[in-house]
Amino acid sequence: MAEPEQCAYLCVHQGTVDQVLEELPPDEHLYDLAELFKIFGDTTRIKILYALRENELCVCDIAQLLSITQTAVSHQLRVLKTNKLVRARKDGKNVFYALADDHVHKILALGMEHIEE
Amino acid sequence: MAEPEQCAYLCVHQGTVDQVLEELPPDEHLYDLAELFKIFGDTTRIKILYALRENELCVCDIAQLLSITQTAVSHQLRVLKTNKLVRARKDGKNVFYALADDHVHKILALGMEHIEE
DNA sequence: CTTTCATATGAATATCTGTTCATATGTTAA
DNA sequence: TTAACATATGAACAGATATTCATATGAAAG
16 A cells, blocks of 8 residues: 555544654554554553552452452553563562563653643 | 441451552552553564654555554554554644653653563 | 461453544634 | 634544453472
8 A cells, every 4th residue: 555545534634644654653553652652541550559559468468448340450450560660579479560660650650740730 | 338347258358458558549540540550461562652652654664564464453553543652643634643742751761670680 | 287468460340441433523724 | 793713622433441350370398
């Protein structure tokens, strides 16, 4: 598809479009970026991340804290871990989770800042 | 449901849980925060936002630039506008969109930083 | 080794969300 | 006013995703 049908539109400001096109990051990066925000874009996961902001917690701590099922927590922790937003530490029967790094803190803080404006 | 069944778990570290519970923002805030990130969590919307980073663009500019339908762009712009991430300026037949404020820039930048680490 | 408890996982379901198609609205020029 | 174009909107469909239920794994205690 070398000739997208968008050419049907005559109003295109070609100069600006060409310039933006040059500055636009590769599709793959933009895809990854959307994937990252998608992880933050769920109430349960946001609650989990916020709960882990200052303390590490085990799975059933989180379940009780947020009044949700252990299974639901476990599923979401897997998503968070797969995407490197939390890390796990095993201790006997328990698995303690914590935020993976400072970026996670920063993203949460910046988002909250936007909300509260 | 004053008594959630999570009490069936005996492992709960009650002290920590109570402390976290005190520090946790109200549910409503966390919900809003998730909603905000949800907007960023879509490839099409991220592309649009990135395209608007330095220039305002009209709807069909964006459609051509990203090789997507005018309708799809329009729908997503509505989402972005409703959530105050972009603003619109009407000029004759055209409607030019731009990022709403600096928070949007910052969130995009921080996310990209995380991706590239 | 059997029981109990903490966590993980797979499948099924229900909900949500993005795109498309058809069409409406609104603007400019002839 | 009519024609041509830019944008918006509604309904329908398809794909994605979060929760639940049932069950599996794995670790400590008896």
